[in-house]
Structure formats: C-alpha cells, structure tokens
Amino acid sequence: MKNKLILAFSLLCSISMFSQENSQSFTLQEAIDYALEHNRTSKNAGRDIEAAKKQKWETIATGLPQIDGSIDYKNSIKQQVQVIPASAFGGPADEVNAVEFGLDQSVNASATLSQLIFDGSYLVGLQSAKVFLEISKNAKTKTDLEVRKAVINAYGNVLLAEESVNVLEKNKATLQKNLDETTKIYENGLEEEESVEQLQITLSGIASSLSKTIRLKKLAYQMLNMNLGLDINNNTFLKDNLETLTAKNIDLSLVSQPFEIDNTIDYLIAENDKTSKELLVKLEQSRALPTINTFLTGGYASFSNDFDFLKSDQKYYGFGIFGASIKVPIFSSGLKSARTQRAKIDLEKSKDDLTETEQRLKLQIASAKSDYQFAIEDYNNKKENLNLAERIEKKNQTKFFEGITSSFELRQAQIQLYSAQQEFLQSMLDVINNKAALETISNSINY
Numbered sequence: 231m232k233n234k235l236i237l238a239f240s241l242l243c244s245i246s247m248f249s250q251e252n253s254q255s256f257t258l259q260e261a262i263d264y265a266l267e268h269n270r271t272s273k274n275a276g277r278d279i280e281a282a283k284k285q286k287w288e289t290i291a292t293g294l295p296q297i298d299g300s301i302d303y304k305n306s307i308k309q310q311v312q313v314i315p316a317s318a319f320g321g322p323a324d325e326v327n328a329v330e331f332g333l334d335q336s337v338n339a340s341a342t343l344s345q346l347i348f349d350g351s352y353l354v355g356l357q358s359a360k361v362f363l364e365i366s367k368n369a370k371t372k373t374d375l376e377v378r379k380a381v382i383n384a385y386g387n388v389l390l391a392e393e394s395v396n397v398l399e400k401n402k403a404t405l406q407k408n409l410d411e412t413t414k415i416y417e418n419g420l421e422e423e424e425s426v427e428q429l430q431i432t433l434s435g436i437a438s439s440l441s442k443t444i445r446l447k448k449l450a451y452q453m454l455n456m457n458l459g460l461d462i463n464n465n466t467f468l469k470d471n472l473e474t475l476t477a478k479n480i481d482l483s484l485v486s487q488p489f490e491i492d493n494t495i496d497y498l499i500a501e502n503d504k505t506s507k508e509l510l511v512k513l514e515q516s517r518a519l520p521t522i523n524t525f526l527t528g529g530y531a532s533f534s535n536d537f538d539f540l541k542s543d544q545k546y547y548g549f550g551i552f553g554a555s556i557k558v559p560i561f562s563s564g565l566k567s568a569r570t571q572r573a574k575i576d577l578e579k580s581k582d583d584l585t586e587t588e589q590r591l592k593l594q595i596a597s598a599k600s601d602y603q604f605a606i607e608d609y610n611n612k613k614e615n616l617n618l619a620e621r622i623e624k625k626n627q628t629k630f631f632e633g634i635t636s637s638f639e640l641r642q643a644q645i646q647l648y649s650a651q652q653e654f655l656q657s658m659l660d661v662i663n664n665k666a667a668l669e670t671i672s673n674s675i676n677y
Contacts (some may be wrong), residue, residue, distance in 0.1 A: 254460070255467035258385050258475060261458060264379045266374055268459030275366075275373040282366035286359035290504075293346045302338040305537075309334065333533040340529025340549075346522055347554075350516025358509045365502045372495045375670045377457065382666040384454040386659045389472040391447035397651050398440040405433040405644075408627070412637075425630075427636035432641050436648070476609065476658040479665045485603045489672040491591050496671075500580075500587040507577040514570040520558045527551040591671070598668040605660040612650070612657040619643075619650035 256264060266272055309330040316325035346352060407428040415421040438510065452462040491497055530546040538544050559566070626643035629635040669675055 236357070252326055253465040253467065255469055256385075256458075257469045258382065260469075261385055261454070262378050262381050265377050265458045269377045269381075269457060270459055272373055272377050273368075273459070275370040276608075279363070279366045282359075282363040283663055286363055287357045289352075289359040293349070293352045296344045297341060297442045299341045299343070300339070302335045302336075303539075306332070306334050310637075334535045335537060335539075336531065336533045337539045338529065338531045340527055342525055342527040344523060346523040347522035349521045350519035351513055352647040354509055354513045354516050358506065358513075360464060361502060361505050361509060365499070365506070366609045368495060371673075372499065375495060375673065376673070379666045379670045380457045381454070383663055384450065384457045385468065385470075386472070386475070386662045387450040388454050388468055389446070389470065389475065390655055390659045391443060391450045392468075392471050393599045393655050394652065395440065395447060397655070398436060398443060401648060401651075402433065402436050402440060405429060409433055411631070422637075428637040428641045432644055472655065472658050476661050479662045480606055480609075481665070482603070483607065484665070484668060484674075487674075489595055489674060491588050491595075492592055494595075494671065494673045496566055497584075497587055500584045504580040504584050507573070507580040511570065511573040511577055514566065514573045515567070517566050520556055522554065522556050524554045525552070527553075544645050579659055594671050595668070598664070598671050602661075602664040602668045606659070609654075609657040609661050612654040616647075616654045619647040623647040 290338055309332065311328040311330050313326045315323070317323045317329045319327060321327065409426065412421055412425050412429055416423060416426050451466060455462045455464045455466055458466070492501075528548070528550040530548050532539055532544055532546045534544070623643040623646070626635055626640045630637065630640040
C-alpha cells in the first residue's frame with residue numbers, strides 16, 4: 231500500500247511538472263518578442279536572408295579562380311587503324327597498309343586552372359546579388375511587422391474573449407437572481423407571469439451568448455499560440471488586461487506626427503524592385519561586351535598495352551597548356567536589342583509602381599491616422615454610454631421591483647446595457663488594433 235501511494239504521488243508530481251513546462255505567460259511585448267523569434271513565417275524570412283548571403287557568395291565565386299581535376303583511363307578493346315599508302319614502306323603504289331598507332335591502354339591525369347578576366351554580366355551579377363540581399367532583408371522586416379500586428383490582434387482577441395466571458399457570467403448571475411426573486415413574487419400573486427417570461431427570455435439569450443463566447447475564447451487562444459509559433463493547444467496565460475492595455479495604446483501624438491514615406495517598408499520594397507529593373511537593363515546591355523577567359527592545364531599521361539600504371543617503373547609524360555579565349559558578340563538578328571528594350575519597358579513600369587506606392591502609402595497612413603483617432607474618440611464615447619446604460623438599468627431594476635415599471639421596460643434597459651458592454655469592450659480592442667495598423671503601415675514602432 232505504501233509503494234502504491236509513493237507511485238501515485240510521483241505520477242502527480244510528474245504531471246504537475248509537465249503542465250508547468252507547457253504553460254507560458256506573456257505580456258503583449260513579451261508575446262511580440264517571442265513571436266519574432268519563434269513564429270514560423272518569421273523564421274523562414276530569416277532563413278531567406280541567409281540563403282541570399284549564400285547566393286551572393288555564389289555570384290562572387292564564379293569570377294574567382296576555379297580549379298578542376300580529372301583522371302581519364304582508356305582501354306582500346308579494338309584499336310582503330312589508319313590506312314596509309316603501301317609505297318610509304320616500299321610497297322606497290324596501288325596498295326595500302328592498315329596500321330595501328332598507339333598502345334591499347336592509357337591514363338591521363340590533369341588539373342585545369344581557369345580565371346574569368348572580364349564579363350559584363352558578372353559585374354552586373356555582383357550588383358544584383360547585393361540588391362537581392364537587401365530585398366530579403368526588407369522582406370524580413372515586412373514579415374516581422376505583419377507578425378507583430380497579427381500577435382497584437384490575436385492577443386487583443388483573447389483579452390476581449392476573457393472580458394466578455396466575465397461580463398456575461400456576471401450578467402447571467404444577476405439575471406438568475408432577478409428571475410428567482412420575480413418567480414417568488416409571482417408565486418405569491420404579486421406579479422404577472424409575463425414578467426417571469428421576459429426575464430427567462432433575457433436569461434436564455436445571455437446563456438447562449440456565454441456558451442458561444444467560451445468556444446470563441448478557445449479559438450482565440452489557439453490563434454494566438456499559432457502566431458507565437460507554439461502548439462495551438464499550448465497552455466498560454468496573458469499578463470495584461472484589456473483596459474490597462476488600451477490606456478497604454480492611447481497616444482494622440484501619433485495622429486499629428488509626420489511620417490517619412492521613404493522610410494516605410496512598402497516604399498523600400500518598391501524601390502528595391504526599381505533598382506532590380508535598372509540592373510536588368512544593364513545586364514542586357516552588357517551582353518554586347520566581349521567575354522575574356524584564361525586557363526592553365528597541366529598533367530601527366532602514360533601508355534601501355536597492359537594495365538601497368540601502378541608500377542613504380544611505369545613512365546609518365548608531363549604536359550602543360552596555357553590558353554585564353556575572347557568571345558565577341560557580332561550579330562544576333564536583333565535579339566539583344568529586343569531584350570534591352572523589354573527591360574527598359576519593365577523599368578518604366580517599376581518607376582510608375584514606385585510613384586503609385588508612394589501615393590497609396592500617403593493615403594493609407596492618412597486613413598490609418600483617421601481610424602486610430604476615431605477609435606480613441608469612440609472608446610471615450612462608449613465608456614460614457616456604458617456608464618449611462620448601467621445607471622438606466624439600475625434605475626429600471628429598482629422601479630421594476632417597486633412595481634413602478636413593467637418587465638418589458640426592464641428587459642429593454644438590460645438589452646441596452648448588454649449592448650453597451652460589448653460595444654465598450656470592442657472599442658478597447660479597436661484602439662489597440664488601429665494603433666498597431668498605423669505603426670505597421672508607417673513602420674514606426676513605439677513599444
């Protein structure tokens with residue numbers, strides 16, 4: 231019996247430790263920092279930067295010295311013959327002799343050093359590799375901004391769900407108490423049955439909303455876990471609350487703050503695209519330039535009728551070759567010209583795209599500022615409305631139990647209160663999300 235108790239206690243301790251290891255708690259900023267390190271999309275964007283660095287080196291390496299080695303072994307199962315006039319060996323003039331030249335087997339070992347001297351496309355390639363690395367870095371920044379916004383939205387949705395559940399549970403408890411009291415009054419003949427039914431309808435609606443919100447809360451946690459890079463069923467806890475977080479995110483100075491369009495990530499990405507199109511024009515133009523390469527080859531060759539190449543007395547004959555090649559494009563039937571013109575057309579398109587991006591960003595930032603300012607104003611308005619709705623509902627509840635007002639009027643006041651509660655909670659989330667949207671589009675993080 232003692233051993234069983236020890237085993238049971240050990241299992242409970244193990245389960246508790248396992249539960250703690252799989253539980254994590256975050257403030258909003260801690261959640262953002264964690265996601266930027268562990269979010270799968272963000273990690274892949276970081277890997278793209280590393281891949282771009284390797285690609286840059288690949289481009290550089292093509293213009294550096296290259297050394298290749300080779301070993302060739304040949305065994306002529308049947309030697310090819312050469313036919314020469316018999317008169318060369320003192321024979322009749324009208325006859326020929328079939329002669330075999332060379333031995334049956336041979337080995338040739340060589341190494342070749344090659345070096346690119348000049349290639350216009352290589353020079354453009356070096357510039358392109360640098361631009362590609364910048365594109366990858368800007369893509370990572372764009373990804374991180376979107377991940378940050380997604381985490382803020384998901385974090386806020388969880389807080390909204392938590393607050394909604396708490397409010398609905400309090401409303402349900404209050405309604406249940408009112409229903410119990412009204413039922414007793416009705417049973418004593420001092421209240422109409424309709425009053426009980428009105429409260430039952432309201433209570434049923436609140437219970438249904440509570441059940442739905444509890445399910446949505448689970449989904450909200452799963453969405454947050456996915457954005458954090460955790461298993462969706464991870465046991466996650468939030469340290470911030472919705473009202474405190476809203477207060478931290480109210481900053482009207484953002485509305486009046488001027489933003490530099492050319493510092494936004496979308497503008498930088500569009501500028502990268504224009505630069506890459508300029509390099510494509512240079513690439514097509516460089517195809518008209520000559521290409522110069524040099525090489526140096528050295529090695530040894532050996533010949534034998536038998537496979538004697540591994541013997542110490544086998545003779546090997548050294549050889550060496552130095553060479554250079556110049557390739558000059560002369561005529562391509564207009565191919566290079568067409569390619570160049572097409573690249574120039576794409577460049578003009580990218581210039582217009584950059585201008586379009588600049589104008590679109592100005593509009594988006596102005597719109598985001600407006601939305602953020604409205605969210606703050608709406609939050610203050612909804613806060614006042616909630617206070618009014620609470621007072622109205624309290625007065626109607628007092629009047630109802632004093633027999634001054636009807637159950638229908640009480641229900642209308644309750645419905646108005648519940649609507650004001652949800653609108654106030656949503657207004658807090660709107661402040662947080664609209665601030666995140668403004669910071670994302672303007673690339674101005676104030677956390």
